[in-house]
Amino acid sequence: MVYRVGLLGLGTVGTGVVQILQRPGHPLLRAVDIGAVGVRSLDKPREVQIPPERLTTDLERIVSDPEIDIVIELLGGLEPARSLILKAIDHGKQVITANKAVIARYGAEIFQAAAQAKVSVLLEAAVAGGIPILQPLQQSLRANHLQAVWGIINGTTNFILSQMTQEGISFEEALAIAQARGYAEADPSADVEGWDAADKIAILASLAFGLPVEREHIPCEGIRDISATDIRYAREWGFTFKLLAIAQSSPRAASSAGPSRLDIRVHPTLLPLTHPLASINGVDNAVLVQGDPLGQVVLSGPGAGRGPTASAVVGDLLTLIAHLQTGAQVPNPLLGFPPLLPFSAGGAEPPQLQVGIPLAELEAEFYVRVLAQDQPGVIGAIGTCFGNHRVSLESITQKECHREQAEIVILTHTVREADCQRAIAEIRQLPQVAGIPGLFRVLR
Numbered sequence: 312m313v314y315r316v317g318l319l320g321l322g323t324v325g326t327g328v329v330q331i332l333q334r335p336g337h338p339l340l341r342a343v344d345i346g347a348v349g350v351r352s353l354d355k356p357r358e359v360q361i362p363p364e365r366l367t368t369d370l371e372r373i374v375s376d377p378e379i380d381i382v383i384e385l386l387g388g389l390e391p392a393r394s395l396i397l398k399a400i401d402h403g404k405q406v407i408t409a410n411k412a413v414i415a416r417y418g419a420e421i422f423q424a425a426a427q428a429k430v431s432v433l434l435e436a437a438v439a440g441g442i443p444i445l446q447p448l449q450q451s452l453r454a455n456h457l458q459a460v461w462g463i464i465n466g467t468t469n470f471i472l473s474q475m476t477q478e479g480i481s482f483e484e485a486l487a488i489a490q491a492r493g494y495a496e497a498d499p500s501a502d503v504e505g506w507d508a509a510d511k512i513a514i515l516a517s518l519a520f521g522l523p524v525e526r527e528h529i530p531c532e533g534i535r536d537i538s539a540t541d542i543r544y545a546r547e548w549g550f551t552f553k554l555l556a557i558a559q560s561s562p563r564a565a566s567s568a569g570p571s572r573l574d575i576r577v578h579p580t581l582l583p584l585t586h587p588l589a590s591i592n593g594v595d596n597a598v599l600v601q602g603d604p605l606g607q608v609v610l611s612g613p614g615a616g617r618g619p620t621a622s623a624v625v626g627d628l629l630t631l632i633a634h635l636q637t638g639a640q641v642p643n644p645l646l647g648f649p650p651l652l653p654f655s656a657g658g659a660e661p662p663q664l665q666v667g668i669p670l671a672e673l674e675a676e677f678y679v680r681v682l683a684q685d686q687p688g689v690i691g692a693i694g695t696c697f698g699n700h701r702v703s704l705e706s707i708t709q710k711e712c713h714r715e716q717a718e719i720v721i722l723t724h725t726v727r728e729a730d731c732q733r734a735i736a737e738i739r740q741l742p743q744v745a746g747i748p749g750l751f752r753v754l755r
């Protein structure tokens with residue numbers, strides 16, 4: 312039996328998929344025929360050889376072609392990717408995609424359509440590139456009550472932060488390298504602003520906690536405000552910067568009768584150098600899963616790039632073919648979008664989790680860098696502002712002084728974010744203060 316694949320998109324990942332399929336390392340892949348490849352331009356020079364009659368700009372035709380069994384969507388962006396996936400499902404095709412942006416927003420629609428059409432939609436490549444994480448969450452880890460998923464799940468930003476830390480190169484230089492290596496999204500704002508990590512944590516949380524996660528409800532901050540100075544000071548204090556995506560159940564307050572809440576967010580974070588995620592560098596990603604009775608598991612590896620991402624896509628293809636050969640359907644991973652996935656094994660009730668907690672209500676330690684006139688009493692004035700809002704300080708240090716401006720760096724104890732923000736607003740009003748260029752959460 313031959314399985315005919317229709318490939319949509321022949322960019323970084325699409326080319327990697329063709330390269331694997333043209334030199335198959337697994338006998339099952341010899342049953343795969345690349346029947347059609349949808350591209351934007353027929354004349355563009357390619358790194359892989361595709362018979363010209365199989366290249367087409369008519370992507371609609373591929374997803375409705377009765378000869379095609381499996382559609383692999385590697386276009387990126389929301390449209391036409393979403394419509395093509397839905398049309399492929401409608402025509403009874405199995406679908407593989409790496410498109411987290413589409414799944415995070417339209418997962419419910421897509422998985423409902425797939426359930427109706429009795430086809431599978433697989434997306435291991437969409438989260439953490441080459442690291443197998445969706446399958447483990449769906450199967451090997453299912454016996455647990457999952458409590459937390461913390462991830463470094465954007466390769467571009469982890470690469471940029473690592474390069475700025477280790478090589479001392481600028482943000483722009485590091486981003487240009489990440490783009491040249493094929494890590495970044497077509498619009499790298501999605502990486503830099505944290506939107507791509509938010510798409511991925513929406514998918515992970517939906518799967519881990521078995522409930523729908525509205526993408527817009529995820530507070531999201533990117534890495535643009537992290538300067539080389541902050542990286543250096545953080546290092547001196549034993550911390551490193553990471554763009555963390557967090558999803559964790561947060562027990563309800565004793566006074567509240569409401570449901571427990573799902574704390575879900577993306578933001579730059581200072582982690583102690585001893586933290587299990589602190590040593591994840593370069594384009595690598597890592598996902599830390601905490602559950603009961605499991606404890607903690609960390610899966611790490613290459614999170615972006617041609618080879619690793621294509622490896623995940625072709626892994627899904629193998630899973631699909633193995634199932635098709637026995638007539639079985641691969642269980643769809645994301646039925647948690649509508650809350651159908653049980654929270655734990657054994658048919659327990661789905662959790663009553665309210666999704667999203669405003670950042671102001673959360674607690675963290677904070678790193679703050681203040682620029683102020685180098686005058687007697689300025690540290691005292693800053694300390695008083697923090698004290699006025701019940702923000703206790705672990706450390707307040709004057710660092711370097713440039714043209715009579717001192718850099719004062721503060722590390723708070725664990726405080727409510729709203730209190731810290733009120734203190735910061737008051738500090739900004741001090742006549743000696745010129746600005747607060749650095750304000751970041753510290754998690755341990």
Ligand SMILES: NC(=O)C1=CN([C@@H]2O[C@H](COP(=O)(O)OP(=O)(O)OC[C@H]3O[C@@H](n4cnc5c(N)ncnc54)[C@H](O)[C@@H]3O)[C@@H](O)[C@H]2O)C=CC1
Pocket residue numbers: 319320321322323324325349350351352368370384385386387388391409410411436437438440493494495496497614615616617620
């Ligand atoms: N590059 C990476 O490291 C990773 C990428 N992904 C995802 O994989 C997907 C593909 O990413 P890349 O290969 O990096 O992107 P890319 O931009 O290198 O490739 C996309 C290709 O699709 C083509 N395309 C886009 N819209 C089209 C249309 N309407 N008609 C015909 N062709 C069209 C583009 O011309 C381009 O050649 C995206 O969803 C991305 O988020 C996921 C994990 C890692």
Ligand SMILES: N[C@@H](CC=O)C(=O)O
Pocket residue numbers: 437439440464465466467468494495496502507614615616
């Ligand atoms: N742009 C993404 C690609 C993989 O998902 C990233 O940098 O992680």
Ligand code: NA
Pocket residue numbers: 435436437438439440441442443444445623
């Ligand atoms: Na993956």
